[in-house]
Amino acid sequence: MSKTITIDPVTRVEGHGRVTIHLDDEGNVDETFFHIVEFRGFERFIQGHPYWQAPNLVQRLCGICPVSHHLAAAKAIDQIVGIDPKDLSTGATKLRRLLHYAQIFQSHALHFFYLASPDLLFGVDAPPEKRNVVGVAVENRDLAVKGITMRKFGQELIKALAGKKIHGTLAVPGGVYKSLKAEERDTFLNGKQFSNIDTMIKWSQEMVDFMKDYHTKNREFLDTFAAFPSGHLGTVKPDGALELYDGKLRAIDFKGNSTLPDVEPDDYLEYFSEAVAKWSYMKFPYLKSVGRKEGWNRVGPLARMNICDYISTPLAEKARREYFEFTGSSVNNSTMYSHWARLIETLHCAELMKELLLDQDILNEDDLVREGNERRVGIGIIEAPRGTLTHHYEVDDKGMIVRCNLIVSTTHNNDAMNEAVKWVANNVISREKTITEGMLNQVEVAIRAYDPCLSCATQAMGKMPLKAELYDHEGSLIGEKTKN
Amino acid sequence: MRTLLIGIGNGSRGDDALGWLFLNEIEEKDPQKFDMEYRYQLQVEDADMISQYERVLFVDATEELIPKGFAIKKCEPARSYYFSSHVQSPETVLYLCKTLYRTAPEAFVIAIKGYRWELGEPLSNEASEHLEKALKLFRTSELYKQTQVKEIQTEELF
Numbered sequence: 017m018s019k020t021i022t023i024d025p026v027t028r029v030e031g032h033g034r035v036t037i038h039l040d041d042e043g044n045v046d047e048t049f050f051h052i053v054e055f056r057g058f059e060r061f062i063q064g065h066p067y068w069q070a071p072n073l074v075q076r077l078c079g080i081c082p083v084s085h086h087l088a089a090a091k092a093i094d095q096i097v098g099i100d101p102k103d104l105s106t107g108a109t110k111l112r113r114l115l116h117y118a119q120i121f122q123s124h125a126l127h128f129f130y131l132a133s134p135d136l137l138f139g140v141d142a143p144p145e146k147r148n149v150v151g152v153a154v155e156n157r158d159l160a161v162k163g164i165t166m167r168k169f170g171q172e173l174i175k176a177l178a179g180k181k182i183h184g185t186l187a188v189p190g191g192v193y194k195s196l197k198a199e200e201r202d203t204f205l206n207g208k209q210f211s212n213i214d215t216m217i218k219w220s221q222e223m224v225d226f227m228k229d230y231h232t233k234n235r236e237f238l239d240t241f242a243a244f245p246s247g248h249l250g251t252v253k254p255d256g257a258l259e260l261y262d263g264k265l266r267a268i269d270f271k272g273n274s275t276l277p278d279v280e281p282d283d284y285l286e287y288f289s290e291a292v293a294k295w296s297y298m299k300f301p302y303l304k305s306v307g308r309k310e311g312w313n314r315v316g317p318l319a320r321m322n323i324c325d326y327i328s329t330p331l332a333e334k335a336r337r338e339y340f341e342f343t344g345s346s347v348n349n350s351t352m353y354s355h356w357a358r359l360i361e362t363l364h365c366a367e368l369m370k371e372l373l374l375d376q377d378i379l380n381e382d383d384l385v386r387e388g389n390e391r392r393v394g395i396g397i398i399e400a401p402r403g404t405l406t407h408h409y410e411v412d413d414k415g416m417i418v419r420c421n422l423i424v425s426t427t428h429n430n431d432a433m434n435e436a437v438k439w440v441a442n443n444v445i446s447r448e449k450t451i452t453e454g455m456l457n458q459v460e461v462a463i464r465a466y467d468p469c470l471s472c473a474t475q476a477m478g479k480m481p482l483k484a485e486l487y488d489h490e491g492s493l494i495g496e497k498t499k500n
Numbered sequence: 501m502r503t504l505l506i507g508i509g510n511g512s513r514g515d516d517a518l519g520w521l522f523l524n525e526i527e528e529k530d531p532q533k534f535d536m537e538y539r540y541q542l543q544v545e546d547a548d549m550i551s552q553y554e555r556v557l558f559v560d561a562t563e564e565l566i567p568k569g570f571a572i573k574k575c576e577p578a579r580s581y582y583f584s585s586h587v588q589s590p591e592t593v594l595y596l597c598k599t600l601y602r603t604a605p606e607a608f609v610i611a612i613k614g615y616r617w618e619l620g621e622p623l624s625n626e627a628s629e630h631l632e633k634a635l636k637l638f639r640t641s642e643l644y645k646q647t648q649v650k651e652i653q654t655e656e657l658f
Contacts, residue, residue: 079540130544149544150579150592153599161600164545171545 019043021445023456033468035459037441043448045441050434050463051296059420067096067394067411068189074407074422075183078469080126082183083119083174084400087112088407090187091262091396095282096411097189098388101262107380108191113261114372115177115186116398120260121216121365122170123401124317124358127467128223129163132355135461136230141454159226162219166362169204169216173369176200191385196378204373213370217331220363224335227356231342242351242436242462245270247303248322249313249428251399252278256325258364260399266323267303267313272347275306275313281397284406290423298430301423312431315403316466317357322347329371332364351436354465390415400425402467426468436462503643504553504605505534508542508560514621515614518561518631521623522610525635533644542588547596556605557643558590561614561627569630572638575607608643610634 021037038046058077062070071089075082090112091101101109134147137156145151153160171181176196178184186192203209211219231238247270251263265284267276276287291300291308302311313319321340327333339356340346348357372378396407403425410419440459445451505526507519523536534557537549542558550556558575577598578591588596590609598604612634615624623631638644 150596150599153596154579157600164548164600167545168548 021441021451021456023459033463035437035463037437037445037459039446043446045438045446048434048438048441049295050430050437059422062409062420063417065417067093067409067415067417070407070409070417070420071187072183072185079182080469081119081123081400081402083115083178084398084405085407086178086185086187087116087261088396088398088400088405089409090189091398092394092407092409093189094396095394096391096409096415098390099190099386103386103388105191105383105386107195107377107382108384108386110372110375110377111177111192111195112187114196114369114378115174116261117365117368117372118170118173118177120401121362121369122167122174123467124362124365125163125166125170127401128355128358128362129160129167131464131467133159133163135457135464136355140458140461141452144453144457147457162222165211166216166219168210169213172210173204176203188385190387193384195381195384198379201373201379204369213366213373217363217366217370220359220366221331221335223359224356224363227359228338228342231356235342238352238356239350241458242439242465243349244351244435244439245349246432246435247275247306247311247313248319248347249276249315249404250320250323251281251397251404252324253328254278257328258320258324258326260365262398265397265404268323268347269306269310270347270349272322275303275311281406282395284395284397284423285408288423290427296430299423299427300430301428302431313428314432314466315425315428316354316401317361318348318351318354319403320399321353321357321360327360327364329364329367331367332360335360335363351432351439351462351465354467358467402426402469403428424469426466429466429468433463433466433468436465501554502552503534503555503557504550505536505557505559506539506542506546506550507536508539508558510540513619514616515624515627516561516617517623518612518614518627519559521631522559522612522635525631542590542593544588544593544596546588546593547600550593550605550607551597551601551603553605555643556594556607557610558607559610559612560590562611563614564611566611566613568633569626570610570612570634570637572641572643573609573611575609577604610638 019039023035034051036049036051040046058074062073065073070093071086074089075086078085094100094104129152130149133152134149137152138147149160174184175181178186204213206212207215247267249265249267251259252266253259253263264278265276265281266278269275279287287303287305288301289304291302293300300312302308303313304311321336327336339360343353392411394409398405405425406423408421409417412418437459440462444455444458448455505523507523509516509519511517511520520538523538526534527536575590575594577595579595580589580592590607594604594607612627612630614627
């Protein structure tokens with residue numbers, strides 16, 4: 017008898033989702049779906065609000081990466097007041113960048129230590145009561161303390177810049193409302209109140225080394241688990257270096273051939289379209305030139321390692337080169353390498369934070385806000401921790417928002433996560449007589465590698481648990497797994 | 501005794517504001533007495549924060565039926581884990597604190613009964629009464645007087 021497996025909720029991801037795996041009479045996988053079943057709200061209810069409210073309102077759609085939404089919206093709203101990124105003052109740009117790097121640093125630390133490391137340390141088949149951050153705390157105290165401290169460092173820097181760890185405010189239309197005071201800055205350099213930036217760099221380096229060691233011992237797993245070809249999308253500097261705050265859009269196919277050659281972010285609508293599916297509230301962005309079927313792209317750390325020519329900071333660049341020496345290719349299509357790529361970015365952000373903390377421009381109280389000629393349209397694109405994030409606003413002659421389009425990082429990874437689920441279903445669950453918890457966790461491991469923020473992706477309102485269901489060929493539910 | 505009050509809840513969701521309102525009242529009447537933190541949910545890194553204190557009081561609204569409308573309970577470390585990264589129980593945070601930092605503050609949970617939780621709703625009259633009672637009794641308790649008592653049993657609080 018055919019059947020359907022349900023995993024609900026998918027655990028250790030930001031937000032909630034549901035997986036269904038449909039099997040035929042012989043237990044072969046027929047179809048798989050990663051459902052996001054939430055109401056989508058922010059694009060709509062931001063309409064009618066004055067433009068200057070957008071950076072503060074939209075960040076409320078997430079408690080993990082509000083800074084990313086704050087800054088993407090701020091870049092878009094800058095344009096509404098006539099300020100392009102090149103027109104922003106040096107101090108304001110550097111302060112925003114510092115905030116951005118602190119956000120990526122703390123978000124990546126959270127994902128690796130709290131969400132991903134239990135699978136790597138204990139194995140995907142470990143008992144669920146052990147396979148979590150409490151288990152890491154008990155058996156790997158040093159790692160857990162470092163993880164918490166790294167996240168704390170990023171959050172404290174966000175608080176110093178934006179007033180609060182979560183949902184604070186730094187950016188205003190055309191700039192920032194404050195600079196950093198010398199005594200605030202020194203807190204992150206002298207290490208008197210908490211571990212300083214040099215320690216963050218050292219620990220980030222250690223985490224990269226941990227991953228290299230893990231790779232040596234588990235190479236086949238990393239190479240093959242949920243590996244599949246796809247496009248990759250991210251932003252780069254004019255010289256091809258990885259750029260997280262303000263770069264040009266670049267995409268390549270699974271072999272490294274260009275599918276989007278370093279275009280201006282403002283032109284994104286010329287190149288991208290979004291498809292919808294009746295079984296998910298999350299959209300499916302794709303490159304128009306390639307088409308819906310093969311035009312979707314992975315975004316985030318794995319994609320960014322693939323699309324950039326180099327990284328501008330020395331330690332992260334060294335780590336990137338070692339990463340590709342191991343993978344033996346200029347394009348890595350293996351899902352599990354996302355973890356390694358994420359740790360290289362963590363190191364990169366630590367190095368960038370140090371550069372900026374030592375830069376006197378972040379202390380400058382002058383020229384924080386600029387004005388230009390008002391416009392009706394503003395587009396802001398940044399690389400959020402989980403990938404390319406687009407905010408697009410249009411306003412009327414009174415400055416009220418009349419249209420909003422958000423393409424959130426996790427949305428770009430929608431197809432990739434569905435492919436990852438299908439891979440696990442085909443390679444782990446198909447034709448198995450008994451479906452174990454460990455097998456189902458492997459579905460979650462595949463999704464988790466993308467660090468999806470499901471609340472962001474649907475601009476969620478309310479709860480979003482993840483559920484897995486197993487259906488027979490007649491559509492009858494014969495098994496399910498729910499985590500609330 | 502260095503004491504931290506942690507209010508847990510959401511000021512925009514009806515009676516879920518009880519934890520924050522409790523802290524607001526304490527802050528207004530006696531602003532220097534306690535360190536205070538406001539949280540939507542407890543998170544893993546809160547273990548680091550509470551490790552700096554000798555005593556921690558978690559104040560939260562509850563759906564559970566409580567005879568007096570509020571209760572003060574001793575909080576003990578417990579190894580449990582919620583699947584999300586950003587919702588942990590006071591017991592788990594205390595457990596993480598003890599495991600990671602080799603110390604655990606004396607901890608209590610102040611639970612106040614609430615009734616409605618929807619976005620934009622005001623505090624219910626019943627919850628408001630429970631809040632007043634909880635504040636009144638808390639202010640007469642040993643916890644409020646900041647005694648140096650190392651171990652306070654729940655029944656000795658009032």
